[in-house]
Amino acid sequence: xxxxxTKDHEWIEVDGETATVGITNYAQSQLGDVVFxxxxxxxxxxxxxxxxxxxxxxxAASDVYSPVSGEVTEGNAVLTDTPxxxxxxxxxxxxxxxxxxxxxxxxxxxxxxxxxxDFVASL
Amino acid sequence: xxxxxxxxxxxxxxxxxxxxATIDDLFVDVPAEARxxxxxxxxxxxxxxxxxxxxxSALARRNTVAGTVPFFLGCGSYRHHIPASVDHLIQRGxxxxxxxxxxxxxxxxxxxxxxxxxxxxxxxxxxxVANASMYDGSTACWEAITMARRITxxxxxxxxxxxxxxxxxxxxxxxxxxxxxxxxxxxxxxxGTDVDALIDRIDTDTSCVVVQYPDILGRVADLSAxxxxxxxxxxxxxxxxxxxxxxxxxxxxxxxxxxIVVGEGQALGVGLQFGGPYVGLFACKEKFVRQMPGRLCGExxxxxxxxxxxxxxxxxxxHIRREKATSNICTNSGLCALAFSIHMTLLGEKGLRGLAxxxxxxxxxxxxxxxxxxxxxxxxxxxxNEFTLRLSAEARPLVRRLADRNILxxxxxxxxxxxxxxxxxxxxxxxxxxTTPEDVEALAAALQEELA
Numbered sequence: 001x002x003x004x005x006t007k008d009h010e011w012i013e014v015d016g017e018t019a020t021v022g023i024t025n026y027a028q029s030q031l032g033d034v035v036f037x038x039x040x041x042x043x044x045x046x047x048x049x050x051x052x053x054x055x056x057x058x059x060a061a062s063d064v065y066s067p068v069s070g071e072v073t074e075g076n077a078v079l080t081d082t083p084x085x086x087x088x089x090x091x092x093x094x095x096x097x098x099x100x101x102x103x104x105x106x107x108x109x110x111x112x113x114x115x116x117x118d119f120v121a122s123l
Numbered sequence: 124x125x126x127x128x129x130x131x132x133x134x135x136x137x138x139x140x141x142x143x144a145t146i147d148d149l150f151v152d153v154p155a156e157a158r159x160x161x162x163x164x165x166x167x168x169x170x171x172x173x174x175x176x177x178x179x180s181a182l183a184r185r186n187t188v189a190g191t192v193p194f195f196l197g198c199g200s201y202r203h204h205i206p207a208s209v210d211h212l213i214q215r216g217x218x219x220x221x222x223x224x225x226x227x228x229x230x231x232x233x234x235x236x237x238x239x240x241x242x243x244x245x246x247x248x249x250x251x252v253a254n255a256s257m258y259d260g261s262t263a264c265w266e267a268i269t270m271a272r273r274i275t276x277x278x279x280x281x282x283x284x285x286x287x288x289x290x291x292x293x294x295x296x297x298x299x300x301x302x303x304x305x306x307x308x309x310x311x312x313x314x315g316t317d318v319d320a321l322i323d324r325i326d327t328d329t330s331c332v333v334v335q336y337p338d339i340l341g342r343v344a345d346l347s348a349x350x351x352x353x354x355x356x357x358x359x360x361x362x363x364x365x366x367x368x369x370x371x372x373x374x375x376x377x378x379x380x381x382x383i384v385v386g387e388g389q390a391l392g393v394g395l396q397f398g399g400p401y402v403g404l405f406a407c408k409e410k411f412v413r414q415m416p417g418r419l420c421g422e423x424x425x426x427x428x429x430x431x432x433x434x435x436x437x438x439x440x441x442h443i444r445r446e447k448a449t450s451n452i453c454t455n456s457g458l459c460a461l462a463f464s465i466h467m468t469l470l471g472e473k474g475l476r477g478l479a480x481x482x483x484x485x486x487x488x489x490x491x492x493x494x495x496x497x498x499x500x501x502x503x504x505x506x507x508n509e510f511t512l513r514l515s516a517e518a519r520p521l522v523r524r525l526a527d528r529n530i531l532x533x534x535x536x537x538x539x540x541x542x543x544x545x546x547x548x549x550x551x552x553x554x555x556x557x558t559t560p561e562d563v564e565a566l567a568a569a570l571q572e573e574l575a
Contacts, residue, residue: 036413038413056438057438060438061438061439061443063447
């Protein structure tokens with residue numbers, strides 16, 4: 001399944017009309033120990049680049065933006081009790097939310113993994 | 124020696140950077156006629172400390188001091204006895220650490236005290252968690268309304284007619300800038316509260332229902348049904364307590380299902396002080412803690428496993444989250460909270476119950492006595508230490524005449540609700556452990572003369 005990345009360090013994995021969103025390993029390494037995640041409720045409509053979630057670490061609280069527009073179908077309820085999954089499996093079990101894409105062409109503006117890795121290396 | 128860090132060269136460099144030739148250029152926007160061009164007129168020459176003390180003492184003597192005359196004022200500020208030990212203990216060195224305890228290693232005294240304060244407030248209000256205090260009851264009430272908006276994502280708040288009008292006024296001022304939709308009501312001069320009317324008005328746009336307990340007229344309502352009705356519509360119940368001593372006897376709002384309980388803590392350990400500074404109490408259910416405003420202290424262990432106290436959940440606050448903060452009050456009423464906490468500690472649970480029982484017994488005796496006066500009718504059948512009378516004459520001018528006779532008879536509803544004909548004859552009377560039978564007798568006799 002294709003995976004895309006944003007300059008704000010979110011990843012999105014697309015599976016047909018739906019997609020899963022999380023923050024990258026680089027993002028979690030910069031945040032430090034994650035202690036709380038605020039997730040969007042199902043049914044909420046998100047716009048590309050708009051605020052979708054909040055991730056709070058011992059250092060800071062940061063917004064997580066939606067890589068594309070769509071309607072939230074599910075938040076990762078496991079993160080409520082085990083937010084440290086964001087640190088241990090940021091690009092796997094530590095996903096944030098799933099959404100139904102409203103405009104798949106928005107994916108064209110995102111980076112693939114290789115481009116993102118180059119981007120991170122340039123920071 | 125005065126400490127003036129800037130040299131002439133520093134000032135010139137800064138003026139040059141902003142394109143101004145002189146300091147005066149920075150004030151060109153102030154109209155010429157509004158600028159001071161010499162000494163302030165009518166300002167008397169400097170005086171010695173002794174002269175100033177003499178003059179201010181003479182001015183202070185023109186006040187009628189609460190403790191020197193029969194005193195029945197309440198409505199949000201209560202005269203209680205404060206043990207001398209409270210004032211002594213708040214001055215101890217352990218509490219003189221910086222009141223903004225961002226460096227826990229040098230502020231353990233302050234932090235531990237705030238932690239104890241939070242525990243006391245949470246238990247008193249019947250909630251899981253409390254913050255380290257707000258400015259006062261009215262600002263705490265407003266913060267609860269905005270917190271309910273953040274949680275429910277709805278903007279319509281129903282405010283009970285029994286909520287202190289000054290609290291309503293603060294909320295109105297703030298809502299002008301936030302766009303919150305406040306639905307307010309007037310109290311009625313009768314025995315019943317507006318709980319049932321509020322239940323009928325809750326809808327799915329409602330963020331919260333705000334009720335005062337006991338309310339502005341002293342009435343006490345069971346909030347359980349209101350809590351259930353509020354939750355059924357996905358809204359929150361906010362309860363406001365202006366007399367925390369009442370919770371020594373009454374079931375707490377938290378136990379009755381309130382989601383957020385706020386209050387004014389002045390009655391415990393803090394003097395009347397002409398209306399401030401006071402100490403706002405703020406508590407809520409644990410699931411809402413991240414939306415709670417204000418400073419929060421937590422207990423933890425240090426690297427060696429020793430118990431210590433720190434500020435916690437600071438990431439909610441404005442110095443970290445900027446405009447997205449859930450808390451734009453990153454401070455607290457430290458000294459008043461300390462006095463509250465020390466008084467609560469000295470009282471203990473048993474002492475607080477005892478104090479509440481004395482208050483209630485005195486108030487019942489006073490209500491019975493005053494209701495015997497021709498032209499006086501007791502409006503509130505159930506109350507804690509404050510009740511409302513309906514007089515056969517307008518209360519506000521009568522209170523003024525009694526003040527001239529050195530009796531502070533209570534708060535007239537005409538003062539709280541100017542122009543409201545239906546409330547004009549109402550008088551709210553507060554009675555505490557400081558009220559003597561002689562005080563009550565003096566008020567009864569004076570009322571009898573004035574109403575004859």
